[in-house]
Amino acid sequence: MRFATDTGGTFTDLVVEGDDGLWRAYKASTVVEDPVRGVLDALELAARDHGMSLNALLAKGDTFIHATTHAINAVLTGRGAKTALLTTLGHPDILLLREGGRPDAFDFTVSFPEPYVPRSMVREIAERIDADGNVFRPLDESAAINILDRLRDDGVEAIAVCLLWSTVNPAHELRIGELISERLPGIPYTLSHRLNPVPREYRRASAASIDASLKPMMERYLGSLTRRLNEEGFSGRVLMVTSQGGVMDADALAGAPINVLNSGPSMAPVAGRHFAGREDGRDVIIADTGGTTFDVSVIRDGRIPLTRELWVGLPLLGHLTGFPSVDVRSVGAGGGSIARVDTGGVLHVGPQSAGAKPGPACYGRGGIEPTVTDAALTLGYLDPDFFLGGALPLDLAASKRAIARIAQPLGLSIAEAAAAVIELATETMAQAILQITIEQGIDPERAILVGGGGAAGMNLVFIGRRLGCRRIVIPEIGSTLSAAGALMSDLITERRATGRMSTTAFAFDQANRILETLHQECAAFAAEQAADPADIDYVRTVEARYADQAWEIEVVLPVTQFAGADDVAAFRRAFDAEHQRLYAFCDPASPVDIIGWRVGVACRLKTAGAKRLAAGSSQAPARPSRSMILPNGVSCDAPVHRWANMPVGVRCQGPAIVESSFTSVAIDHAAFHRASDGSLVIEL
Numbered sequence: 001m002r003f004a005t006d007t008g009g010t011f012t013d014l015v016v017e018g019d020d021g022l023w024r025a026y027k028a029s030t031v032v033e034d035p036v037r038g039v040l041d042a043l044e045l046a047a048r049d050h051g052m053s054l055n056a057l058l059a060k061g062d063t064f065i066h067a068t069t070h071a072i073n074a075v076l077t078g079r080g081a082k083t084a085l086l087t088t089l090g091h092p093d094i095l096l097l098r099e100g101g102r103p104d105a106f107d108f109t110v111s112f113p114e115p116y117v118p119r120s121m122v123r124e125i126a127e128r129i130d131a132d133g134n135v136f137r138p139l140d141e142s143a144a145i146n147i148l149d150r151l152r153d154d155g156v157e158a159i160a161v162c163l164l165w166s167t168v169n170p171a172h173e174l175r176i177g178e179l180i181s182e183r184l185p186g187i188p189y190t191l192s193h194r195l196n197p198v199p200r201e202y203r204r205a206s207a208a209s210i211d212a213s214l215k216p217m218m219e220r221y222l223g224s225l226t227r228r229l230n231e232e233g234f235s236g237r238v239l240m241v242t243s244q245g246g247v248m249d250a251d252a253l254a255g256a257p258i259n260v261l262n263s264g265p266s267m268a269p270v271a272g273r274h275f276a277g278r279e280d281g282r283d284v285i286i287a288d289t290g291g292t293t294f295d296v297s298v299i300r301d302g303r304i305p306l307t308r309e310l311w312v313g314l315p316l317l318g319h320l321t322g323f324p325s326v327d328v329r330s331v332g333a334g335g336g337s338i339a340r341v342d343t344g345g346v347l348h349v350g351p352q353s354a355g356a357k358p359g360p361a362c363y364g365r366g367g368i369e370p371t372v373t374d375a376a377l378t379l380g381y382l383d384p385d386f387f388l389g390g391a392l393p394l395d396l397a398a399s400k401r402a403i404a405r406i407a408q409p410l411g412l413s414i415a416e417a418a419a420a421v422i423e424l425a426t427e428t429m430a431q432a433i434l435q436i437t438i439e440q441g442i443d444p445e446r447a448i449l450v451g452g453g454g455a456a457g458m459n460l461v462f463i464g465r466r467l468g469c470r471r472i473v474i475p476e477i478g479s480t481l482s483a484a485g486a487l488m489s490d491l492i493t494e495r496r497a498t499g500r501m502s503t504t505a506f507a508f509d510q511a512n513r514i515l516e517t518l519h520q521e522c523a524a525f526a527a528e529q530a531a532d533p534a535d536i537d538y539v540r541t542v543e544a545r546y547a548d549q550a551w552e553i554e555v556v557l558p559v560t561q562f563a564g565a566d567d568v569a570a571f572r573r574a575f576d577a578e579h580q581r582l583y584a585f586c587d588p589a590s591p592v593d594i595i596g597w598r599v600g601v602a603c604r605l606k607t608a609g610a611k612r613l614a615a616g617s618s619q620a621p622a623r624p625s626r627s628m629i630l631p632n633g634v635s636c637d638a639p640v641h642r643w644a645n646m647p648v649g650v651r652c653q654g655p656a657i658v659e660s661s662f663t664s665v666a667i668d669h670a671a672f673h674r675a676s677d678g679s680l681v682i683e684l
Contacts, residue, residue: 004065004486006264007035010291010336010356013480014042017487022614025480027662029356035070036225055233064234065486067241067264070221071214071257075312080213081157085117088164089124094205101316116319117209123147133169144176148183160212162192162205167498188215196323197496198596203322210321211258218257222250243325245270245304246492258323265295266326267485269304272450274488275475275679283442285433288481289453291336292353294429297328298440305440329436333428335373335455336360339421341409349424361402362394370406374399375421376458380628381666389661415629423631426459430466441581444469452481457665462631464684476613476678479662490602491529495521497597503572504591511562518599526601535604543596544575546587552595553578612678630668646674
């Protein structure tokens with residue numbers, strides 16, 4: 001038996017894979033002040049459903065997979081450890097100067113963002129290595145020791161080290177690491193060349209600082225999670241979801257907690273890739289609508305794109321990690337997003353959220369602000385007696401009172417105001433999809449739209465209409481899509497190195513040496529994790545650019561080693577093709593400069609089971625139909641279908657509502673049917 005949990009801003013999702021390979025899904029409210037409590041609450045629901053105690057349920061499990069927003073929330077709120085940054089003498093302002101850029105080049109009223117590590121906690125180390133790796137100035141160890149001793153007296157809790165050109169010659173960073181262990185035993189530290197070996201100092205310094213600041217907190221969090229699971233009877237393996245779309249052991253993660261900054265959203269594309277199918281070769285858009293955020297990701301040619309432009313906070317105003325992550329775009333437009341009218345009479349939806357407590361007004365927990373969920377309930381998209389399978393009855397009157405708070409200043413009826421909230425949320429979500437698809441060279445009209453998250457069904461059809469999509473797929477496990485993706489994920493790691501060369505002066509020995517070294521490091525990792533070589537996949541990529549360009553793109557290498565000019569030419573063709581796909585042009589006459597190298601490995605821990613929900617009892621709706629108001633104001637009497645009771649392959653015509661315990665899908669005049677894998681397929 002395996003367990004996968006995803007702690008969101010509103011709900012904690014749990015998917016249990018039984019010994020029969022079938023899945024069972026559960027949702028519990030997230031406990032913000034104690035996220036592990038929310039996990040245990042979800043497990044309690046599963047135990048009751050299985051007719052056993054929590055201890056007995058956990059005793060049957062061999063794997064527990066966990067995705068959390070604990071790390072990113074700590075960065076956003078500044079709750080990380082007291083961290084010092086050690087830099088090369090004369091370069092203390094790396095985090096302050098950044099890489100340039102402003103959200104608006106002509107708006108000088110925007111305050112310059114504060115560095116992640118305060119300037120008062122930056123210390124300069126007397127040393128210098130040049131771009132070729134030569135020691136220009138030896139490390140002054142006595143001065144470094146004095147600095148470390150003062151930091152100890154100041155009560156520092158973590159240390160980040162980022163020296164110039166440590167990616168070419170790490171000797172000085174390594175020695176400082178040894179000195180930290182000697183002078184400040186027990187204080188965690190991060191060396192930038194190990195964590196993020198890229199030549200750009202700001203990205204290395206930022207990643208190292210964030211990682212170091214998270215180590216004490218995440219060590220406590222993971223320790224608490226593991227201890228409390230063990231106390232309740234679990235003795236298996238604890239894995240954490242990473243930002244790269246895989247999992248890693250909790251113990252290993254404590255050494256590099258930056259890996260979980262974007263852990264929750266990274267699993268949705270893993271699941272979406274499976275449920276969309278790839279038989280027709282179309283690209284896939286995954287829209288994961290939770291209670292707090294709307295997360296968008298894509299699948300291109302069967303691959304999940306990664307990005308190094310992961311900002312914690314607003315782009316250019318937050319903190320850039322420079323660390324690889326599944327390319328997920330998030331906007332504050334989930335089921336709990338609050339609608340408001342500003343002083344100018346303009347309606348806004350999000351990014352503020354009602355969260356789990358008090359939640360939307362209809363939850364009956366003291367919330368009075370109108371939310372997207374309140375609007376959906378008012379319009380008839382939700383059954384107030386069947387929310388969470390009836391476990392949380394909704395208060396329709398409270399929703400209408402909340403919507404009235406915005407209807408009055410807008411001069412609209414309650415129904416019109418609710419429709420306006422849904423329409424504005426739909427537009428916000430559609431714009432997020434357009435942004436990522438345009439950047440990835442994907443035409444939404446030709447792509448499959450996959451919906452996930454408990455709130456997806458409220459307006460996914462309307463989003464599809466706005467984008468011109470022809471096909472929408474909502475998996476039967478879609479309400480817990482990210483947790484389901486965790487059960488399909490692999491144990492992954494990657495190794496990277498800097499090695500600059502050009503296609504016109506290719507250094508074959510250096511390139512092959514780098515690739516072989518990285519491959520051997522990944523192979524050693526895989527040997528510990530996978531007994532069968534057939535369960536191991538390697539991928540080799542490079543970061544490259546045309547000569548005189550400023551930024552690189554990542555290209556999958558078509559070869560494992562460079563034997564001669566033909567292999568360089570094959571790489572060159574792959575680079576030109578990728579550049580053409582991304583930017584609609586290529587320059588075959590220009591040399592290509594390679595900057596960085598990467599080898600990744602994925603180890604299949606266990607083939608996921610049937611990827612189907614276990615059959616459960618599902619009664620017919622209390623009412624065969626109910627009144628529904630579409631965003632355009634048209635009112636209709638919509639038949640209500642219980643998802644589990646729908647026959648496979650029978651084509652139905654909207655308007656209609658398809659509902660399960662954890663989601664409700666509002667369908668306009670589109671055709672829809674239940675596929676053989678249980679998914680709801682909607683043809684627009």
